[in-house]
Amino acid sequence: MVGRVVRLLAGYYFVQVGPALLRCRARGKLRLHVDTPYVGDMVEVTALNEGEGVVEAILPRRNVLERPLVANVSQVVVVAAMASPEPNLILVDRVLVAAKILGLRGVVFFNKTDLCQRGELRGMYEKAGYSVILGSLTCAKVPSELLDLLRGQTSVLAGQSGVGKSSLVRLLCPRSNPPVGEVSAKTHHGRHTTRHVELHYLPDYEAFVADTPGFSRLDLPEELNSLNLAEYFPEMRSARERCRFGGDCRHNGEPGCEVQGGLLPKGAIAWERYKSYLAFLEEVRLQERNRYK
Ligand SMILES: Nc1nc2c(ncn2[C@@H]2O[C@H](COP(=O)(O)OP(=O)(O)OP(=O)(O)O)[C@@H](O)[C@H]2O)c(=O)[nH]1
Ligand SMILES: [Mg+2]
Ligand SMILES: [Zn+2]
The missing domain is CATH 1.10.40.50 (Probable gtpase engc; domain 3)
Known part of the structure; x- marks a missing residue:
């Protein structure tokens, strides 16, 4: 049967097969090949007993995001905050350019509208053809427009530290419990709390979401030149x-x-x-x- 690698941990591949999560080892012959499964890979698995299984083969990848290393991604959700930290629009634009080069859909989520309202940001990115969501996660509810955009997709959340990426994952997927950091009062930056990459499965939406560590700089892709x-x-x-x-x-x-x-x-x-x-x-x-x- 076919499943999706959602997590690598202590030499095991955790594979989501429908509602079941199997803890798998890779078949010996697979490990001898240069390629080992990535998070996000579609894999052929054989179930053993008690939630265990074996990864037999990796199915062809549609794409591979390098940082974080995730295969078969369909969209990037850029998360920014209205305040605390102040939105870094040039960083948002960098992520959108990088997503576009990879052929991924870009969505922008401006969080923390409880702290500051900047309605003009919506028009600014909608004019550019992106889906934009404004909202606040403090009310413990994920905006329904965002849920609609996640449906059926494999989304990677990206953005500065402290904007609310892990808070979003925690609301989407209460069992997953990713670490949520305090925003330091001095720097208005979250502590870098999210380190490894993992796909969170949202069964109600047939969706997968990956949290990533916050970043404050990103190099432009090498494919860019001043004419393209x-x-x-x-x-x-x-x-x-x-x-x-x-x-x-x-x-x-x-x-x-x-x-x-x-x-x-x-x-x-x-x-x-x-x-x-x-x-x-x-x-x-x-x-x-x-x-x-
Ligand atoms: N006021 C307000 N605070 C929020 C909101 N959403 C999240 N926070 C808080 O912002 C802080 C940082 O949230 P995280 O979810 O850890 O941010 P992150 O983007 O995962 O940060 P890194 O993991 O460092 O990249 C936490 O204290 C959250 O409780 C919101 O809508 N409004
Ligand atoms: Mg985080
Ligand atoms: Zn011109």
């Missing part, structure tokens, strides 16, 4: 045909640029997003310069 960067900002794509220099326009001061002359003044692109774009453009240009030196 705008393709990963969905709201800028339409400019390509309209800029005077077409696909050669970097949307940064060129004459007849549709981004600066049309989309920005019309409000079709948010200034904050364009600021992220310019910051990434600068970074990518530096990389290009170093590469061709």
